[in-house]
Amino acid sequence: MNSTLRCFTKRSPAYPGHYPIGKLENLFLAAGSAVVSLVDVYRHDMLATLTETSTPTPLLQQMRGGMLATDTGRRILAERPRISTKSVDLNALKGMSRGTLGKEYSLWLERCGVTPDTRDPVHYINDQELAYIVQRYRESHDLYHLLLGQRVDILSELIIKWFEFSHFYLPVAGLSSAFGPLRLRHGWQRQNLFTHSGPWAIRQGIRCGPLMGIYWENEWE
Numbered sequence: 001m002n003s004t005l006r007c008f009t010k011r012s013p014a015y016p017g018h019y020p021i022g023k024l025e026n027l028f029l030a031a032g033s034a035v036v037s038l039v040d041v042y043r044h045d046m047l048a049t050l051t052e053t054s055t056p057t058p059l060l061q062q063m064r065g066g067m068l069a070t071d072t073g074r075r076i077l078a079e080r081p082r083i084s085t086k087s088v089d090l091n092a093l094k095g096m097s098r099g100t101l102g103k104e105y106s107l108w109l110e111r112c113g114v115t116p117d118t119r120d121p122v123h124y125i126n127d128q129e130l131a132y133i134v135q136r137y138r139e140s141h142d143l144y145h146l147l148l149g150q151r152v153d154i155l156s157e158l159i160i161k162w163f164e165f166s167h168f169y170l171p172v173a174g175l176s177s178a179f180g181p182l183r184l185r186h187g188w189q190r191q192n193l194f195t196h197s198g199p200w201a202i203r204q205g206i207r208c209g210p211l212m213g214i215y216w217e218n219e220w221e
Helices: 002-008 023-039 044-054 057-068 071-079 090-094 101-112 128-147 154-168 171-183 187-207
Strands: none
Touching (some): 023 044, 044 171, 057 071, 057 128, 071 128, 128 154, 154 171, 171 187
16 A cells, blocks of 8 residues: 555655655545554554544644643654664663652553554654654553553553543544444443543543653653
8 A cells, every 4th residue: 555655646755664645645544544443443553544644734733832832842852752672771661660650661561561662653744743743642652551550452442542532632532432432342341431431531631731741761760
């Protein structure tokens, strides 16, 4: 699919891994990835594509504006840190004291059997800085799981999506919040989501400070 899209656009890539697309291509990708994501919730590549193609540019610009409004946010945009095994010393995090963000993050990764490298790179955001903001949001996702005490099952993911939608207003989080409950296999899970965990997650998303302005790498200890 990526090779096909490159045949339709004449623009040069703005950053490594970028596939420049126009409005029609964006619409096609958004529709296709939405359908596949609803059918197969484990197609994380399609969910990543949907995130990039469904998020309005003004919303990303608003997120950038929020980051530019603080010293820490400006540093993040200037330095563009990444959360991956190449940039984060997980062994060092494991050696930290219990109760520190670094230690708890390393324990969460082990407990859930995931690594920071599971997040797909951004391909379809045409603006380089806005692409980084989406990448930063994506790589911070596991930290939201940790801070909200959630694992990586479907119910936990929906709780995080409700949290993210109330905080970031991302369309993909709203779609997941609306249609994701159909994937819950048990009535008690839906009841928990709609009467307890979901409303709680929304309140947390509204109350917490701007998450994009947190330099996680400076908070490990």
